[in-house]
Amino acid sequence: MAEDTMKLVLIRHGESEWNKLNLFTGWTDVELSETGEKEAAAGGRALKEAGFDFDICYTSRLKRAIHTLNFVLKEMDREWLPVVKSWKLNERHYGALQGLNKADAAAEHGDEQVKIWRRSFDICPPELEPGDERDPHTQEQYRDVAPDQLPYTECLKDTIARAWPFFEDEIRPQMLAGKRVLIAAHGNSLRSLVMKFEKMTPEQILEVNIPTGVPLVYTFDRDFNVVDKQYIGDPETIAAKINAVANQGKAKK
Numbered sequence: 001m002a003e004d005t006m007k008l009v010l011i012r013h014g015e016s017e018w019n020k021l022n023l024f025t026g027w028t029d030v031e032l033s034e035t036g037e038k039e040a041a042a043g044g045r046a047l048k049e050a051g052f053d054f055d056i057c058y059t060s061r062l063k064r065a066i067h068t069l070n071f072v073l074k075e076m077d078r079e080w081l082p083v084v085k086s087w088k089l090n091e092r093h094y095g096a097l098q099g100l101n102k103a104d105a106a107a108e109h110g111d112e113q114v115k116i117w118r119r120s121f122d123i124c125p126p127e128l129e130p131g132d133e134r135d136p137h138t139q140e141q142y143r144d145v146a147p148d149q150l151p152y153t154e155c156l157k158d159t160i161a162r163a164w165p166f167f168e169d170e171i172r173p174q175m176l177a178g179k180r181v182l183i184a185a186h187g188n189s190l191r192s193l194v195m196k197f198e199k200m201t202p203e204q205i206l207e208v209n210i211p212t213g214v215p216l217v218y219t220f221d222r223d224f225n226v227v228d229k230q231y232i233g234d235p236e237t238i239a240a241k242i243n244a245v246a247n248q249g250k251a252k253k
């Protein structure tokens, strides 16, 4: 008989070199920092200690998420698992903001404007110019993607428009077939999934921040209603990490 609940584990990549510098990153393909590598490995150990195992993993085309997944799988002795890498799980494209410091942007444009750029549901950051060196149309990682699907900027709504169908068409059938799934992705691609899982309003998702390198476990019934949600780790440390993400876009006092 099929189990009546299904678990899904999400993990945001560990701290990246650009998280450390507090820069808008989006699709910029930066490495994990040393702290980020440690966070990712700790996430893997926590999953192993809590008795988790997986059958298939999903990640983005960006190395901070791919390397996070590798660290997790290494700790779990599961490096042989199948891994699907899709651009549809990439971070939200941060347009022309990519490379700017978040606190400096807040000092220049105000905390409110930066919060809109970071967390608004349907307002996009300024677009990249076509042909800009950051333009995904010119990047090898996306050479198999139809040009009209690649963004010059994205709001959360746009990220949902690619990440959610990917979940529904690719990941959900695996879960319904009894496969245990791990997704290693990004702050905003994971917020897209969280918004849909929890049927949140744009106002509710505005206040959701996802910490780096901490496994987040959802339990669903067979109709994909959420019956439980929990981070694995020390609640105080996790709360402090969530708060730090929320504060990245405030001007330094």
Ligand SMILES: O=C(O)[C@H](O)COP(=O)(O)O
Pocket: 023, 024, 025, 026, 027, 091, 094, 118, 186, 187, 188, 245, 248, 249
């Ligand atoms: O792309 C980025 O800058 C981060 O990975 C996510 O940033 P945010 O928390 O500012 O949206």
